Amino acid sequence: MKNIINKIGVFTLACFAFTSCETEDDNTGASLLDYSPATITLSSSSPTTFDESAIDADVASTYQIEVTATLASSQPVDAVIDLVQTGGSASASDFSAHTITIPAGSLTASATVDILQTGDIEGSETLEISGKSRANFNVSPFTFNATIENDYINDHLDLTLSWDGSAEDGDLSIMSFCDMDFDLVLYDESFTALGYVLGSSACPEEDYLNGLSDGTYYLVSELYANPYSDLGFTDVVPLTLSWSQEHFDTSGSLSSDTTTLSTAAGDQGALIVVLEVTNGYNYTLSPFQ
Template sequence: MKNIYKTFCLFALSGIALTSCEDSDDHTGESIIEYTKIGATVTSESQSYTVSESDIHTSGDYTIPYYITLNEPVTVTTIIDLEQTGGEADSDDFETTSITVSPGDTTGTGYITIYSNAYVEGTETIELTAKSRANLNINDYTIDITIDDDYINDQLNFELNWEGSFTISGTGADLTLDFCAIDFDVYIYDENLTDTGFYGAATESCPESTTLSGLPDGLYYVIISLFDNPLSEYNVGAEVPLTFSWSQEYFDSVAGSITMNEFNTDYTSGTYVIATITIEDGYIYTVEAY
């Protein structure tokens, strides 16, 4: 009789242990006990998009939302990702955010952002596929995006800088001459030495800086002109260095500077060629010292 009683108790305890294990299942994907995953559907307004990179350069980055709807609320936090499964675009061209569904919720939203990066790339494509990290049985969802109408930066940035000073020693007090009191301007002449009418760097500023774009292909001269010099009355002949620098965003090789020492504080006028600019295909710039 005692043996029967002990056997009965042993079976009862085993049943409690099994029940306890089943109750600890947290549906995170880590449990060894199988269960039926919650069904879910990933959608977007379309599964095929064509985006103009030139348009979004003007209007701002292009954002595509995508959504998930669950058949029932989740009991733990659930995450859905978009993984790139095709196409030649990379992280310079787009970015995705995951969808996070909190316990008790049945919906969520993520985003795909398309960037305009101004690299010369041609038409690019992206294929993205939805993946669940755990807990969900999602539909086969793929979205295809084409990025065309390549935006190419055709702007050449340049600056003429002559900031500096010269101090004249006096018996009473020293006098410091500020070179920025002198007014230098920058002009662009074509290969026939005809003024192109570009006056973006003729503004009485120190330094003068502007952006060049829209000129036809060809050879151009960068002209430095002394417009006004109130320091000439001091007759000290102090050298005024001028540095012409340039750059083109997204084109690392298009950058440099040239310094000229043709002017001093006694000059009241003067015009010099400091550099040449060659333009090809509307956006390829080659700048060289003259």
């Protein structure tokens, strides 16, 4: 009887092993399929010369190299191709290269290399773009050569004049100083007013100046309106002019503590900043002595 039981046990184990071998990897999907490498062809009909100064952020597609990837037959997995720089004098800040993905079952897809404004004085630059495949795909030889010329130089000096605050005196309180209206006036070297640089009723005031000839100028604050001047408050108004220039190290701020809530409208000169302009776009700002 024991021999029969043993034989049955051996037969059962053999059947179990055989069944296990047949059902293994049922859920492995496509990962174990042996694909033969498919070939991807890249092409582009984009312009080969780009004017960096003409780039408009609102019309970015005008300043893109579009590259199209094509397969001769659809594949059961995604084809992913990175657009990469393989030559040229352009640096990584001059462009942004994207990735082409042809979805499984599809034959073609596109992606772009975006040409960027850097603000650097670099002269004409060259850029060579090629495609690099991920995974099991071949890429036909492809290079796209572009030239980036006419450097974009940012001459916008961004300005912000701020003065908000709060004050309290007994039962009387001012929640915000923004009902006061400060402006900023531009003067030339002989202190002749050239006009408002910041002249709205916003709080803070924000705008930019550009297009100035080389020389010395003055940025002068003007208290245009003050509804608090008769309330008896003597609190100092935190009047501050801040500036910056994209793509340049030009940034900073200067403050004045001479204006109070009792200062009458029409007061000028609480904050005077000397502005030096060279080359039409280099700005140096300093306190008036």
